[in-house]
Amino acid sequence: MTRVLVIGGGIAGTAVALALHKAGLEVAVYEAHPDTAEDIGAFLTLASNGMRALAQLDATDAVTAIGFPLTSLRLLDSQGTELAHAPMGEADDPALRYRCLRRGELNAALQAEAVRRGIGLSHGTRLLSVDDGRDHVTARFADGSTATGDLLIGADGLNSTVRRLIAPGVRPGYAGQRVFYGYTDGAPPPGGTGHITMVRGTEAAFGYAVSPEGETYWFARVTGEPLPADELTLATPAAWRDLLVPLLRKDATPAADIVAASSGRVMVTNATEMPLGTAWHSGRSLIIGDAAHAASPATGQGASMALEDAVVLAKSLRDIADTRTAFSVYEACRRPRVEHNITVSGQMSRGTHAPSGTGRPRPGDDEPARLLDWDTDIRTSAGR
Ligand SMILES: Cc1cc2nc3c(=O)[nH]c(=O)nc-3n(C[C@H](O)[C@H](O)[C@H](O)COP(=O)(O)OP(=O)(O)OC[C@H]3O[C@@H](n4cnc5c(N)ncnc54)[C@H](O)[C@@H]3O)c2cc1C
Known part of the structure; x- marks a missing residue:
């Protein structure tokens, strides 16, 4: 059985662990932080597309037990006048509604779900370096321990250590x-x-x-x-x-x-935000989530994109035997969408893009739904 080392137990890391486990791979998560409460303070919204990805991982209940739903968006001008009030995302479906959550609580809920499913998750294991060899990959941790697997997924966030190996010199701006x-x-x-x-x-x-x-x-x-x-x-x-x-x-x-x-x-x-075109994989290692494609928070899509990554990567590794091909298919499916998000969110942050304001799925948003569908072979939904 393919053994996958996941570096980082945040949203991307725990979600990809759930997804790989569901796909039948052996997976272990290594998280630097000594407990689950990191960043308990900040909150985020999961959009309907992120909730759809969670549903594919059978993790809806774990997440709807925390936070609260959002079904519409009001827009006010600087005088407090209501310019618009419109439904947001898939407001009619309780499993797919936008959800507002404390980020640390979301992490803790996903980690608890991974542990409940028997996935190994170690806290206080900070990755220092990776030996990416011909037959296997070895992670070396700050506590002196090592772990060896067939693949290594870097879900270690904005200042990713794994990214330094794959894309040396590339930094968020x-x-x-x-x-x-x-x-x-x-x-x-x-x-x-x-x-x-x-x-x-x-x-x-x-x-x-x-x-x-x-x-x-x-x-x-x-x-x-x-x-x-x-x-x-x-x-x-x-x-x-x-x-x-x-x-x-x-x-x-x-x-x-x-x-x-x-x-x-x-x-x-x-x-x-990460520069467009950042390399995502080399040898047996690949980065996902913020490590690969962090965007400014204006579109509020970072966590939802990380959840989508998890599903599409697990389907790619499930359905395609050759790892290099699976990584390439994954990248072809994900890069246009996440880089569009980096671009639009960056434009909104810089005041050069007018937000649509409703949060409704845009034309073309059916495609990720198709890619996310767990029961569809990735080669079919990716058009291969
Ligand atoms: C201010 C702000 C507001 C945001 N608002 C929203 C929002 O409303 N909606 C939304 O969807 N997204 C939002 N986001 C983005 C969202 O928080 C991120 O996209 C999401 O958390 C990315 O998850 P991740 O797992 O890739 O990275 P992270 O959540 O950063 O997780 C990375 C994990 O890796 C661990 N780690 C790091 N280095 C190592 C190492 N060397 N060894 C082992 N473990 C390591 C870290 O401790 C951490 O647990 C916001 C982000 C910010 C900064």
Whole structure:
């Protein structure tokens, strides 16, 4: 049986482990972080296409047990006037509705599901290097241990160690915006739960959603130079609120009050994206998820794309005996779609692209549904 080493136990790593296991391969996950709670603070939305990928992995229940559904999107202008309110994604299907989740909780749920299915998952095992040989591949970890397999999947995120082997010198670049995330359980803004509200502010793109318990999840994307690393780690929540609130007060929307009422941690990152054309595989190793195609967060598709990767890669390795061919088919299926996302999301971050606003599937979105269908041979759905 083919043995696959998966580096990274985030969204891409746990999902690909579930997918490879379902495809009948032997798989083990090696995660650097000592526990499951990394990045518990930031939240994300899983779009209908990501929920569809989860369904192919029989993991819907594990994920719908956490977070809350979003069925529509409201768009406000800088004066708080509602420009649009439209259904989002596959709102009528409870399994495929958009879902808003804390990223750490999603990781923990997927990890628990992998363990429940008997997949080996080690925490505190940080990959240092890879020996990619003729007959097998060996991973070397910081704790002195090693693991040997037939294939190695790098799902080790934005600053991937596996990518350094496959695409030396390729680094993510800044996508033009700083991104702020927070929560408040103060009085929720008007409008209730079940939808995400996007505000086209004069100084920031702002978004918020209210959980059924009345907690407001919010983000702000602000154009400007990247924040220095020491500021990102050292600045206090109060300092971030002091920076954001005056920018948001210029508009007549709920944004400034939401941020001002957030007494807890504010999470801040510089939006980053991978260069188009980054090599994804060499020898027995391949990168997926953010390691391969991180996009700025504007389209909100990173996690959903990682889930799609997992299904398409497992189907490729299940249906095609020769690994090199399977990697090439996987890449041919995935690259146009994920690079389109990098491009559009980057344009939105830089203010050079008008978002469609509804989150509805676009023409051509049937193709990934076909590729994701677990029961269809990848060679059929990829047109080979
Ligand atoms: C601010 C922000 C907002 C976002 N909002 C959204 C959103 O709304 N919707 C959405 O779909 N996506 C969103 N995303 C993107 C989404 O979070 C990522 O695309 C997704 O988490 C990628 O998953 P991944 O598993 O590839 O990488 P990660 O989640 O980064 O996981 C990588 C894992 O690898 C581990 N690792 C790293 N190095 C090593 C090593 N050497 N050895 C072993 N393990 C290692 C890490 O500890 C981590 O657990 C957002 C991203 C950011 C930064």
